[in-house]
Each structure stands twice: as structure tokens, then as C-alpha cells.
Amino acid sequence: MIDDDEDVLLAAKLLLKKQSHQVIIEKNPKKIPFLLNNDTYDVILLDMNFSKDITSGKEGFYWLNQILEKDPSAVVILITAYGDVEMAVKALKEGATDFVLKPWQNEKLIATISTAIKLKESYKEVDKLKKAKELLEAEINQPFKNIIGKSRAIREVFSLIDKVAETDANVLILGENGTGKELVARAIHQRSKRKTNPFTSVDMGAISESLFESELFGHKKGAFTDAKEDKVGKFELANEGTLFLDEIGNLNTSLQSKILSSLQNREITPLGSNESKEINMRLVSATNMDLNDMVSSGTFRQDLLYRLNTVEIKIPALRDRPEDIPLLANHFLDKYAKKYRKNVNKISSEALDYLKRYDWPGNIRELEHAIERAIIMNDSEVIEASYFSFLNTSNSSNDDILSGDLNLDIVEKNAIKKAISIHSGNISKAADELGLTRASLYRRLEKHGL
Structure with a gap:
């Protein structure tokens, strides 16, 4: 409440502190910008006449406009001892929520504020729905919503999706990088009872520890230095829908505890808030790591693993379903021929045989990149096997892989070394080639001492 009469401020505070969580009073209207920068308010009570002008209400209208310019969703009730019908009408036209005359009746003031608070809550709900709608539209526009394949291995995945989706x-979801774990997560959501609600995806490997709680649980304005406004976290955005936590194995034990606590209690507490919020979402997680080994080594919490893996779905590597390669290759051919406006309409049988023989350490993502590159470089209507010779080159110096050494650490280390070499040390490009985030690649560089 902002009013130049200290007696009015104290009287209002004594009345309203019994009805609300917090009441802030201020005599000087020039402090309004500071107050708005440092907190958010359900209702603002604003006097219309300060020391410069005691009857016209011009100052009140000035500060009303300042408040609404800074926060268009602010709920402002104007108060004055010199009101009339004309001024009340003007106040509502200028954006005020209501108009109260001094001296007020306590019951009427409380009723007016209660109504205003409900209006503020409706604004918050509309904003939340708007963000959820934007998220839904973004998800609908995502390419490759469908999983392509007819092999026995991928049909088993389809069967599992059908069994778990309705529950x-x-x-x-387990699988190597580039196998399509997120596509499987989306398919589960699209076949579930929650399909009309948001599918919210979070790359756990890309979130720094300092921003973890803010990103997942949200924060209140002023919770930390850069918190300029309230933020809805991913958990709340996923409410009534599906939350997909990708690269779950990259979390350290401290962050694992925070995730576990939210899942157990089915509630979150935004940073800077004392109030918890209930959450109701379906959880789908994914990793390319062996979480059971991590549990044995003490780097992953067993109780969190139990929460995550009510059902496990293992995605086969592309090398384990070579009969799907022609289908995928032609799918990407159509996509990139249209994108680059190239008159390329066929991959030769020799080229398809070549692709089926290749080991695909980067799985479907690597195949997509290979087809895209071949279309860019191709000048004819048919892509021949020669356009994929770079695949053999990219692995020819990798003796450990070519000799059949399937130790995953060795394979991973060599793949990272080769990607960095190909891209002349450019970490961003190497991470993209490997299907990793920059943060994930840095962790693997440290792991292998590179």
C-alpha cells in the first residue's frame, strides 16, 4: 500500500495483516519502481493524491501508469478521499482493478481485496496456460515425431511402448547416443492419457548446478541477482503432462537427492518461496550410461533408480537393425532434398549396401548427418556409394574399432578423439557430431584424460 498519510498506512496494515501473508506499506511513491523491481505483489493499494496535488488525482493516475507499464498484469486498487463517479470510471479505463473511497468500511475493503486477489490468481493461471500452449505448439512442430523401422528389434520397442503408454x-529409456531415446519418450506421451497436456523435455547434462533448482523448480522474483521476474520451472510446466529427463546419468549425487525428494513428495518449492506446489506428472527418463554399475560404484542413488525404472525400454543400436537403414536413409533423403531444393530422388542399391555394412557408432543421428552431407555434395539425381567414402575415412585410423575391440570406454574415447580431430578442436562442432551437449563432451574429455 502506498499512501502519504502514515496513520492511514498503519491502520490498513493492522487490518490487513490478519488477512494476508505479508503487508508492505510505503509513504513515498517515488519508491514504487524499487519495490516492483525487488518483489511481486498480489494486490497494490495506491493513493491518488500526494503532497503536490491533494484533489485532482493526477499523481495517482501517473503512478498507476508507471506500475502497469512495468507489470501489465499488476492488480491495482486506487484509494482517495476525493472521489466521484467520473474519477472512478476514469480509473477503471486507465487500468485500475477497483476504486475505494476513504474512509473505507473494513468489511468492504477486505472483500474488494479478496476479489482482486482472485483476479490476480486468474492472471497467473492464464499466463501458465499460455506458456503450456506455447510448449505444446513447439512440441507439435518438432520433426520426426514418428519412429521409423520395421525390424524385429524396433517392433519389440513398439510393443513395449504400447504396453506402458496407457499406464x-x-x-x-536406455540406449546409445543417437538411437532416438527422445522419440520413444514422445511416443509414450502421445499414446498416453496425458497426450493433450505438455510434454516437457529437459537435458540434464546441459543444466549447470547453479541453475539446476531454478530451471527445474522455478524461482520467485528477487530470489537471486538475475531473477528479474517469477519463473515457472520445468516440473510445474509438465504438470498433468509428461516430464522427460534426458541424460539423467549425468547428475551428481547432490542433484539426484533434490530430484528424488520432489518425486517422493510429489511437490516442488520454487527458489525464494516458502510455499510448496503439488505436481502431478508422468516421469520418463533416459540415459546412455549403465545406472546399475553407477549404483555399485556409488555415483548414482539406488532409491532414485527405483523411482525411475518401473519399466525399462532398451533402444537397439542402428548396427543391430541394418534392415531399417534403407527406410531411414530414404526418409532423410526426402527431408534434405526438400530443405536444400536439390533434385536428388534416389540412393543407389550399392550405396544402401555400403550404408548397411557401416557400423554407425553415432547411430541414427550419424546416418542423418551422412545423408544430409551427401545431398549437399551431390550434383546428380542419384546418390552413389562414393558420396559416403568419408564414413570409412572417419574410422580408418581407429585401430581399436576396426580390430573389433568393443570395450565401450575405448570406443567412446576414440570416437571423441576423432570428432575433435575432424573439427580441428572445435568443441561445439565435435559435440554436435557425437550427439552430445558441450557440457557432456567436457565431462567425457575429463573422464578420458583428453
Whole structure:
């Protein structure tokens, strides 16, 4: 409440502190910008006449406009001892929520504020729905919503998706990088009872520890230095829908504890807030790591693993379903021929045989990149095997892989070394080539001492 009469401020505070969580009073209207920068308010009570002008209300209208310019969703009730019908009408036209005359009746003032608070809550709900709608539209526009394949290995995945989708069971998706774990997560959501609600995807490997709580649980304005406004976290955005936690194995034990606590209690507490919020979402997680080994080594919490893997779905590597390669290759051919406006309409049988023989350490993502590159470089209507010779080159110096050494650490280390070499040390490009985030690649560089 902002009013130049200290007696009015104290009287209002004594009345309203019994009805609300917090009441802030201020005599000087020039402090309004500071107050708005440092907190958010359900209702603002604003006097219309200060020391410069005691009857016209011009100052009140000035500060009303300043408040609404800074926060268009602010709920402002104007108060004055010199009001009339004309001024009340003007106040509402200028954006005020209501108009109260001094001296007020306590019951009427409380009723007016209660109504205003409900209006503020409706604004928050509309904003939340708007963000959820934007998220839904973004998800609908995502390419490759469908999983392509007819092999026995991928049909088994389809079968598992159909079995778990209608339930609310938590799902853990396992598979190498580039196998399409997120596509499987989306397919589960699209076949579930929650399909009309948001599918919210979070790359756990890309979130720094300092921003973890803010990103997942949200924050209140002023919770930390750069918190200029309230933020809805991913958990709340996923409410009534599906939350997909990708690269879940990259979390350290401290962050694992915070995730576990939210899942157990089915509630979150935004940073800077003392009030918890209930959450109701379906959890789907994914990783390319062996979480059971991590549990044994003490780097992953066993109780969190139990929460995540009510059902496990293992995605086969592309090398384990070579019969799907022609289908995928032609799918990407159509996509990139249109994108680059190239008159390329066929991949030769020799080229398809070549692709089927290749080991695909980067899986479907590597195949997509290979087809895209071949279309860019191709000048004819048919892509021949020669356009994929770079695949052999990219692995020819990798003796450990070519000799059949399938130790995953060795394979991973050599793949990272080769990607960095190909891209002349450019970490961003190497990470993209490997299907990793920059943060994930840095962790693997440290892991292998590179």
C-alpha cells in the first residue's frame, strides 16, 4: 500500500495483516519502481493524491501508469478521499482493478481485496496456460515425431511402448547416443492419457548446478541477482503432462537427492518461496550410461533408480537393425532434398549396401548427418556409394574399432578423439557430431584424460 498519510498506512496494515501473508506499506511513491523491481505483489493499494496535488488525482493516475507499464498484469486498487463517479470510471479505463473511497468500511475493503486477489490468481493461471500452449505448439512442430523401422528389434520397442503408454508408470529409456531415446519418450506421451497436456523435455547434462533448482523448480522474483521476474520451472510446466529427463546419468549425487525428494513428495518449492506446489506428472527418463554399475560404484542413488525404472525400454543400436537403414536413409533423403531444393530422388542399391555394412557408432543421428552431407555434395539425381567414402575415412585410423575391440570406454574415447580431430578442436562442432551437449563432451574429455 502506498499512501502519504502514515496513520492511514498503519491502520490498513493492522487490518490487513490478519488477512494476508505479508503487508508492505510505503509513504513515498517515488519508491514504487524499487519495490516492483525487488518483489511481486498480489494486490497494490495506491493513493491518488500526494503532497503536490491533494484533489485532482493526477499523481495517482501517473503512478498507476508507471506500475502497469512495468507489470501489465499488476492488480491495482486506487484509494482517495476525493472521489466521484467520473474519477472512478476514469480509473477503471486507465487500468485500475477497483476504486475505494476513504474512509473505507473494513468489511468492504477486505472483500474488494479478496476479489482482486482472485483476479490476480486468474492472471497467473492464464499466463501458465499460455506458456503450456506455447510448449505444446513447439512440441507439435518438432520433426520426426514418428519412429521409423520395421525390424524385429524396433517392433519389440513398439510393443513395449504400447504396453506402458496407457499406464502412469515411470519409464527409463536406455540406449546409445543417437538411437532416438527422445522419440520413444514422445511416443509414450502421445499414446498416453496425458497426450493433450505438455510434454516437457529437459537435458540434464546441459543444466549447470547453479541453475539446476531454478530451471527445474522455478524461482520467485528477487530470489537471486538475475531473477528479474517469477519463473515457472520445468516440473510445474509438465504438470498433468509428461516430464522427460534426458541424460539423467549425468547428475551428481547432490542433484539426484533434490530430484528424488520432489518425486517422493510429489511437490516442488520454487527458489525464494516458502510455499510448496503439488505436481502431478508422468516421469520418463533416459540415459546412455549403465545406472546399475553407477549404483555399485556409488555415483548414482539406488532409491532414485527405483523411482525411475518401473519399466525399462532398451533402444537397439542402428548396427543391430541394418534392415531399417534403407527406410531411414530414404526418409532423410526426402527431408534434405526438400530443405536444400536439390533434385536428388534416389540412393543407389550399392550405396544402401555400403550404408548397411557401416557400423554407425553415432547411430541414427550419424546416418542423418551422412545423408544430409551427401545431398549437399551431390550434383546428380542419384546418390552413389562414393558420396559416403568419408564414413570409412572417419574410422580408418581407429585401430581399436576396426580390430573389433568393443570395450565401450575405448570406443567412446576414440570416437571423441576423432570428432575433435575432424573439427580441428572445435568443441561445439565435435559435440554436435557425437550427439552430445558441450557440457557432456567436457565431462567425457575429463573422464578420458583428453
